[in-house]
Amino acid sequence: xxxxxxxRTIVGLVALLALLxxxxxxxxxxxRKFIGHLQRRRGPLHHGWHGLLQLxxxxxKMIAKEDTVPTAADSLLFQFGPVAAxxxxxxxxxxxxxxxxxxxxxxxxxxxxxFAWETMLPLAFALIGWSxxxxxxxxxxxxxxxxxxxxEIPMLLAALGVVLxxxxxxxxxxxxxxxxxxxxxxxxxxxVIFSVAMLAEMNRSPFDLPEAxxxxxxxxxxxxxxxxxxxxxxxxxxxxxxxSYLIAALFLGGWNMPFLPASWLWLALKIVLLMTSTMxxxxxxxxxxVDTLTQMSWKWLLPAALVNIMLVAALALWLGPKxx
Amino acid sequence: MVNFPRSEATGGTETLLxxxxxxxPSTHGVLHFMLEMAGETVVTAKPVIGYLHRGIEKLAENRxxxxxxxxxxxxxxxxxxxxxxxxxxxxxxxxxIELPERAEWLRTLMGELNRITSHLIxxxxxxxxxxTLGTPFIYAWETRERIFDFFEAVTGARMMPNWMRIGGVRTxxxxxxxxxxxxxxxxxxxxECDTYEALLTGNEIxxxxxxxxxxxxxxxxVHLGITGPFxxxxxxxxxxxxxxxxxxYAKLDFEVCTDPVxxxxxxxxxxxxxxxxxxxxxxxxxxxxPEGDIAVKVPKALKPPxxxxxxxxxxxxxxxxxxxxxxxxxxxxxxxxxxxxxYGLSAMPRLLPxxxxxxxxxxxxxxxxxxxxxxx
Amino acid sequence: xFGSGLAKGLGITMRRLLAGPVTELYPYDHKVxxxxxxxxxxxxxxxxxxxxxKACNTCIVGCPDHVLRLEKDPDDNxxxxxxxxxxxxxxxxxxxxxxxxxxALHFTPDYERxxxxxxxxxYHLVHEGAHTGxxxxxx
Numbered sequence: 001x002x003x004x005x006x007x008r009t010i011v012g013l014v015a016l017l018a019l020l021x022x023x024x025x026x027x028x029x030x031x032r033k034f035i036g037h038l039q040r041r042r043g044p045l046h047h048g049w050h051g052l053l054q055l056x057x058x059x060x061k062m063i064a065k066e067d068t069v070p071t072a073a074d075s076l077l078f079q080f081g082p083v084a085a086x087x088x089x090x091x092x093x094x095x096x097x098x099x100x101x102x103x104x105x106x107x108x109x110x111x112x113x114x115f116a117w118e119t120m121l122p123l124a125f126a127l128i129g130w131s132x133x134x135x136x137x138x139x140x141x142x143x144x145x146x147x148x149x150x151x152e153i154p155m156l157l158a159a160l161g162v163v164l165x166x167x168x169x170x171x172x173x174x175x176x177x178x179x180x181x182x183x184x185x186x187x188x189x190x191x192v193i194f195s196v197a198m199l200a201e202m203n204r205s206p207f208d209l210p211e212a213x214x215x216x217x218x219x220x221x222x223x224x225x226x227x228x229x230x231x232x233x234x235x236x237x238x239x240x241x242x243x244s245y246l247i248a249a250l251f252l253g254g255w256n257m258p259f260l261p262a263s264w265l266w267l268a269l270k271i272v273l274l275m276t277s278t279m280x281x282x283x284x285x286x287x288x289x290v291d292t293l294t295q296m297s298w299k300w301l302l303p304a305a306l307v308n309i310m311l312v313a314a315l316a317l318w319l320g321p322k323x324x
Numbered sequence: 325m326v327n328f329p330r331s332e333a334t335g336g337t338e339t340l341l342x343x344x345x346x347x348x349p350s351t352h353g354v355l356h357f358m359l360e361m362a363g364e365t366v367v368t369a370k371p372v373i374g375y376l377h378r379g380i381e382k383l384a385e386n387r388x389x390x391x392x393x394x395x396x397x398x399x400x401x402x403x404x405x406x407x408x409x410x411x412x413x414x415x416x417x418x419x420x421i422e423l424p425e426r427a428e429w430l431r432t433l434m435g436e437l438n439r440i441t442s443h444l445i446x447x448x449x450x451x452x453x454x455x456t457l458g459t460p461f462i463y464a465w466e467t468r469e470r471i472f473d474f475f476e477a478v479t480g481a482r483m484m485p486n487w488m489r490i491g492g493v494r495t496x497x498x499x500x501x502x503x504x505x506x507x508x509x510x511x512x513x514x515x516e517c518d519t520y521e522a523l524l525t526g527n528e529i530x531x532x533x534x535x536x537x538x539x540x541x542x543x544x545x546v547h548l549g550i551t552g553p554f555x556x557x558x559x560x561x562x563x564x565x566x567x568x569x570x571x572x573y574a575k576l577d578f579e580v581c582t583d584p585v586x587x588x589x590x591x592x593x594x595x596x597x598x599x600x601x602x603x604x605x606x607x608x609x610x611x612x613x614p615e616g617d618i619a620v621k622v623p624k625a626l627k628p629p630x631x632x633x634x635x636x637x638x639x640x641x642x643x644x645x646x647x648x649x650x651x652x653x654x655x656x657x658x659x660x661x662x663x664x665x666x667y668g669l670s671a672m673p674r675l676l677p678x679x680x681x682x683x684x685x686x687x688x689x690x691x692x693x694x695x696x697x698x699x700x
Numbered sequence: 701x702f703g704s705g706l707a708k709g710l711g712i713t714m715r716r717l718l719a720g721p722v723t724e725l726y727p728y729d730h731k732v733x734x735x736x737x738x739x740x741x742x743x744x745x746x747x748x749x750x751x752x753x754k755a756c757n758t759c760i761v762g763c764p765d766h767v768l769r770l771e772k773d774p775d776d777n778x779x780x781x782x783x784x785x786x787x788x789x790x791x792x793x794x795x796x797x798x799x800x801x802x803x804a805l806h807f808t809p810d811y812e813r814x815x816x817x818x819x820x821x822x823y824h825l826v827h828e829g830a831h832t833g834x835x836x837x838x839x
Contacts, residue, residue: 038713039462040722135342139364139681205457206529214350214453215682284523284713285706287455289533289682290364391764394793459713466722480736480807486793494798495736519712526705624762624799 012104016093024237025055030272031279038283065226070132073223077131082224082231084127088120089238096245097171099255099264109169111250114242115156118201121239122148125210128232129220140219143290144210147200150297151207155197157305161190161312162250175254179262182253189308191251193301198243200297203236205282209290244274339367342681346375350453350685353695355669359676359684366684369676371669376699384659389415389490389626392656397484399661400697402445405431405438406639407697408488411659413570414635414646415490419628426616427492432571433609434478434487436602437471437505442640443595443602444468446692447520450592453689454533460523467516474505490626492619506610509603517600525592534589538675538687541586549667552642554691557594558586564638575612578605588690595692625654632658641665641692663697733809738792741785742808743825751826752804755780759796759805765789768796780826787813788821 029044029052036043044051069075095110097103107113122145129141163169165186166177184191200207211219221232248254248270255267288296344357354375360368380399384392396407409431416423444464451460472482478497479485487494524530540550542560555562563580565573581597583590632649642664649658668691676684724731733739744752755772767790771782797805815821 034717035457035459037717037721039459040466040716040719041462042721042723042725045725135340139342205455208455209682212455212682214455215685217349280710280713283457283459284709285456286451286527286529286533287682288529289680291680292532387764388762391762391795394764394791394795463716477734477736480734480738480794481792484791484793486795522705522708522712527709528702528705531705624758 009104012094016090016104020090020093020234020238020241023241024234025059027237027240027275028058028233029055030276031282034276034279035283038280059230062227062230067226067228070134070223072133074131074133077127078223079228081124081128081131082228082235084124085121085235086231086238088117088124089235089242092117092242093238095171096242097175097249097254098267100172100176100262102264103172106172107170110171111159111163111169111174111246114171114246115152115159118239118242119148119152121235124235125220128224132220132223134223136216136218137220137222140210140212140216140222143212143216144203144220146290147203147207147209147293150294151197151200151301154193154297154301154305155201157302157309158190158194158197159246159250161187161309164309164312165316171249171254175249175256178253179256182251182256184251184253187251187308187312189304190312191247193305193308194251195247197297197301198247199278199281200293202239202243202278204240204278206285206287207293208282208287209293212287240275240278241271244271244278247274337362344684346372350449350689352449352689352693355693355695355698357672357684357688359681361681364681366676366679366681369673369684371672373666373669373695373698376695378700380700381659381661384656386655388654389628389656390624392659393488393490394484394486397486398696399700400639400641400663400694401483402694402696403438403442403640404483404485405434405488406442406637406644407661408485409435409571410635410637410639410644410646410661411648412488412490413637414633414648415626415628417635418631418633418648418650419490419622419626421491421620421622423492424617424620425614427618427620429572429609429613430493430497430618431488432573432576433497433606433613434475434485434493435571436605436609437474439602439640440599440606441468441471443599443692446595446640446689447524449692450686450689451524453685454530456523460520463516463519463523467513470508474501477501489619489622491622492617494619496618502610502613506607509606509610513603514600517596517603520599521596525589525596530592531589533682534592534686534690535587537588537679537683538690539585539587540671540675544671544674548671550642550664550671551667552638552640552664553581553591553594553598554642554668556580556582557591559584564636564643568636570637572609576605576608578608588686591690627652627654639664641694641697642668661697661700663700665691665693666698669693669698730812733811735809737807737809737811738794738797739807739809739811740787740813741790741796741823741825742806743783744804744806751780751783752802753780753783753826754778754802754804756801758799758801762795762799764793764795765791783825785823785825786821787823788818 033043033050044054047053047057069078092114094104095107095113097106097110125144126141129137129144162174162183165183166174168174203210211221216222221229224232248267252270255262255264257266340361342359342361344359346354346356356372356375358370358372359366380395384395387395392411393408396411397404399407444467448461448464452458475485476482478495478501479487540558542555542558545555545558545560551562559582561580561582565578566580578601581594581601583594628650630650630652632647634645634647636643636645643662644664645662647658647660648656651657672688675687679687746752755770755778757770760768760770767786769784770780773779773781797807
């Protein structure tokens with residue numbers, strides 16, 4: 001590889017790490033604030049402007065905390081768990097295109113790459129749940145595996161509809177195909193299925209079963225403290241970011257905005273709005289039961305996704321790729 | 325490593341012994357559940373109580389009759405007035421004390437307001453258990469705070485009022501405060517109730533989780549001695565406020581809320597309707613409040629004649645019975661409480677098996693336990 | 701229709717968000733307690749400026765938690781030499797104030813006395829003129 005490529009890769013990786021950390025910090029702060037106000041509280045107030053410095057302070061606390069390993073835990077797997085969670089979450093960011101030409105790698109099959117990494121996460125969560133030798137984490141980890149795997153199939157099928165219409169797996173091409181009508185108007189069913197499945201992939205309420213705090217204390221991350229907990233949190237927020245990005249890019253036009261010039265700002269705005277709405281759901285809805293959850297995926301979303309893909313294919317054949 | 329017992333119920337595979345509590349986010353106090361689980365399904369459930377035992381019944385034997393009222397507040401810290409009231413009624417019956425009319429009405433008003441705050445705590449707890457992030461919890465807390473402000477203005481404390489006295493009540497209620505409370509109960513409270521219903525029984529996710537979960541028939545309830553909203557949700561209209569009226573209940577117009585279904589959702593519906601019903605009763609009580617004394621003169625060193633008596637009241641959780649025995653001295657010889665929800669908790673080993681772990685919280689949260697009352 | 705309840709719930713939470721927070725900013729806003737509030741004990745002063753207590757022991761007999769301690773003046777049976785309140789044991793039931801036949805005790809409106817040292821919770825209401833606090837005018 002040439003020196004320029006090396007430099008570009010390293011700068012890009014650091015930028016992505018900064019983005020991930022920034023999104024996590026902003027996300028946690030915004031979540032505390034937003035849900036606080038939903039509950040007619042004020043949220044963090046004291047450190048910095050409206051508590052903005054609370055999160056950096058929390059991070060310092062996490063780094064400084066003692067690194068505890070439960071005696072009964074499988075030490076190696078326990079240490080490896082957060083790495084297994086953070087690596088796919090971080091790697092998935094590489095293919096995201098944030099503006100025309102702004103991506104670490106604008107991959108030909110970027111969408112496939114992102115999904116491939118995202119599907120590694122249930123493995124990490126199940127690993128974490130198993131390694132802690134704690135029954136709550138075990139149940140949480142297995143729930144995470146069951147939930148994420150069930151919802152991946154309708155999610156991928158719904159995304160396939162978009163790929164079929166855009167005739168590409170490249171994220172830039174998909175977004176550029178939406179300069180006119182966004183895919184949310186062309187494939188409303190696909191949008192609903194993808195959003196619901198993505199919400200489940202993000203482990204957000206009403207699908208937050210793996211970390212159901214009223215049932216499983218903190219689910220699979222019960223035993224983690226300090227920076228290990230921080231890494232798992234980072235992975236969670238990365239999924240939130242990637243999920244919001246994918247909904248925005250595949251269905252909401254990415255950086256396109258009707259009657260206005262395309263800009264990365266629109267994409268950022270859409271991502272923030274989508275993240276906020278997941279917080280809004282989290283603040284309002286109770287969580288589903290585990291059997292209802294999987295039934296919903298296999299009995300409703302999967303058939304609906306199949307219908308959706310057939311519908312999209314038929315329309316694409318009938319109207320032709322230029323119109324549809 | 326942990327040894328898992330083998331169970332015939334799962335076809336000989338290992339079951340999982342899960343200790344939920346005593347320190348767990350949703351055991352409302354310090355209850356310990358020993359759950360034998362096959363995957364996520366409960367095979368056997370065993371509640372372990374006693375972590376909050378403070379020996380209140382024994383402590384009462386070393387205190388004067390008046391001092392016990394301080395303990396009754398702490399017995400069930402969610403329904404303080406109901407406990408005070410039950411105790412005071414028992415002692416008054418033992419000592420043959422007749423109460424002025426106004427004292428009875430004031431007590432009834434506070435008892436009903438207390439029913440509202442207690443049901444609000446149940447609401448807050450059950451919504452947390454089914455997994456909302458505390459938003460309905462805080463909304464219930466808002467209303468509860470509003471009523472607690474009233475409690476504080478009248479009795480001087482929010483949680484531990486120590487307000488009822490043998491022979492009456494300690495302080496009178498200012499008419500301006502009553503007028504404020506009436507406006508609140510008439511104008512704002514029904515809207516709040518609409519909100520609570522929309523966020524709980526009106527929510528499809530909640531309905532999907534609660535419908536048909538933890539069904540218990542009226543007959544089974546009666547066998548275990550379960551009373552209160554738990555029993556009424558199974559279709560049996562039994563309410564001591566109507567069946568054996570005390571206080572000012574005989575002069576009030578109210579409905580006993582029942583539901584024929586007997587599942588967790590029915591228990592929610594009954595309690596939510598009781599909220600409105602209690603508010604309606606409070607308005608009647610404020611409107612019809614008679615003038616007069618708030619207490620009769622009772623000697624400081626009260627010595628009820630030797631003997632015993634048992635008094636039943638309808639606390640927010642059901643039939644709260646108080647047994648007091650006197651040997652003619654200034655201290656009770658025996659003080660015993662029939663805690664209503666202890667009987668509800670004893671239904672858990674029958675209710676939980678076959679349900680999922682998530683259902684356990686719905687069932688357990690839905691019966692409105694208060695560990696302070698169970699353990700005493 | 702399925703989902704109408706969910707939408708209604710979202711509407712409720714959003715309306716509450718827009719209505720603004722209801723919490724009090726505690727360290728900055730101090731809640732004024734109602735006159736009836738039961739907080740820390742204080743003693744009224746009599747016309748001569750001494751303690752209003754007549755050392756009759758009624759409060760001590762009535763206290764369920766053995767919070768109070770009284771030392772009588774050896775020269776004057778109706779004058780307290782020391783009146784000690786161990787607030788760390790107190791449950792703020794108010795029986796002492798209620799029982800006092802001379803209305804010598806009352807509650808202060810002050811509630812911020814959290815401390816790291818249990819010893820500072822022991823108040824000497826008569827000793828060293830410590831009985832003078834807020835609202836200690838003669839009754």
